[in-house]
Amino acid sequence: FEPVGYLTFYRVQDGNLVKADVNITNENPNYNFNFFDCEDVNADGMSDIVVQVFSDAYNPDRPNNAGVPVVYINQGNDSFYNLDVSEWPVFANTIADSQGYLHDINNDGFHDLVMFGVNTRETNVLEIHYATQSITADAQ
Numbered sequence: 001f002e003p004v005g006y007l008t009f010y011r012v013q014d015g016n017l018v019k020a021d022v023n024i025t026n027e028n029p030n031y032n033f034n035f036f037d038c039e040d041v042n043a044d045g046m047s048d049i050v051v052q053v054f055s056d057a058y059n060p061d062r063p064n065n066a067g068v069p070v071v072y073i074n075q076g077n078d079s080f081y082n083l084d085v086s087e088w089p090v091f092a093n094t095i096a097d098s099q100g101y102l103h104d105i106n107n108d109g110f111h112d113l114v115m116f117g118v119n120t121r122e123t124n125v126l127e128i129h130y131a132t133q134s135i136t137a138d139a140q
Contacts, residue, residue: 004030007027009022033052041071043134048074049074050101050102051072056097065085067100068091068113069100071085096118098116099118112129
């Protein structure tokens, strides 16, 4: 089995859990992940989704994000888009499986990129790439 991860959204309506019709433009479910964050990573007042996907360095048939998370930016009205992160730095150890997330490490108002090896057998490195502007400053 190839692991995939779809995001599904629900609302509480009249005391019942109801599936919400949320659109993610260019959603890519072909990643395996175990964590995601719902927080405002571009400072527009809306919660975005940051998926901490596992890289897959040993399987050339699967996408390898090399430690960079998948970021879905909230556009309002139940609509998100998949932020192009192809120009972001990747985890330096290209043969190690890795994960990453966004967090404002130095409290400057910008979400920094934090990446780490999935297991210490391959690496025990933690990389932090400090942002100098909003992650969507050059997007769209």
